Amino acid sequence: MKKGLVILGAGLILLLISGAAMAQVKNPAMIRTAYSAMDANGDGVVTVTEHAAFWQGRFREIDAENDGKLTAAEFNAAEKRFFGDMDTDDDGALLAKEYIAFWCGPKALEPAKSKAKTKTKKKLDANKNGKIGDDECVAFWVAEIYDVDANQDGKVTSEEYMAAMAAAFKEIDKDRNGLISIEEHAYFISKKAGAAKK
Numbered sequence: 660m661k662k663g664l665v666i667l668g669a670g671l672i673l674l675l676i677s678g679a680a681m682a683q684v685k686n687p688a689m690i691r692t693a694y695s696a697m698d699a700n701g702d703g704v705v706t707v708t709e710h711a712a713f714w715q716g717r718f719r720e721i722d723a724e725n726d727g728k729l730t731a732a733e734f735n736a737a738e739k740r741f742f743g744d745m746d747t748d749d750d751g752a753l754l755a756k757e758y759i760a761f762w763c764g765p766k767a768l769e770p771a772k773s774k775a776k777t778k779t780k781k782k783l784d785a786n787k788n789g790k791i792g793d794d795e796c797v798a799f800w801v802a803e804i805y806d807v808d809a810n811q812d813g814k815v816t817s818e819e820y821m822a823a824m825a826a827a828f829k830e831i832d833k834d835r836n837g838l839i840s841i842e843e844h845a846y847f848i849s850k851k852a853g854a855a856k857k
């Protein structure tokens with residue numbers, strides 16, 4: 660009986676490993692973007708509610724110890740995974756089109772070069788209609804990329820990204836106790852969407 664369980668366990672682990680290996684395969688057509696995960700009901704529109712629910716789910720995944728708080732190590736590990744998922748051509752740098760495809764979906768287009776450089780920070784739901792439109796999403800991420808791309812060469816390297824995420828950790832950790840609580844995270848996400856009341 661015990662032996663059977665061990666074999667079963669080993670089989671399960673193998674299954675998990677092969678599943679993980681398959682998920683690693685980079686195929687732009689098959690990759691599950693944040694956008695497709697966010698649009699929970701698949702109607703092609705990401706609402707502020709779906710956006711918040713997506714991040715609640717990510718928080719639970721990232722919180723490896725499941726204690727409702729994220730350590731810097733948990734946060735950094737998750738951000739490294741996001742970087743890898745966004746870098747669909749695996750060249751170690753993120754271009755605006757990679758960011759936009761990942762966060763805003765395949766229909767969202769990178770704006771023309773002249774419009775791309777903007778320092779103006781916008782909310783995801785800038786017009787506050789409860790929906791994150793493609794144009795709103797693109798405008799938000801273009802401004803975000805401008806911030807993260809420290810040397811302004813149009814490419815976000817892993818170093819630039821992780822440096823920006825270290826700064827983001829400090830921003831999210833409002834009470835500065837070195838941990839991001841569910842509440843701190845939810846507040847940050849709602850502020851980003853434009854739905855914060857406080």
Ligand SMILES: [Ca+2]
Nearest residue numbers: 698700702704
């Ligand atoms: Ca939807």
Ligand SMILES: [Ca+2]
Nearest residue numbers: 746750752753
């Ligand atoms: Ca890339």
Ligand SMILES: [Ca+2]
Nearest residue numbers: 808812814815
């Ligand atoms: Ca750069």
Ligand SMILES: [Ca+2]
Nearest residue numbers: 832836838839
């Ligand atoms: Ca905290």
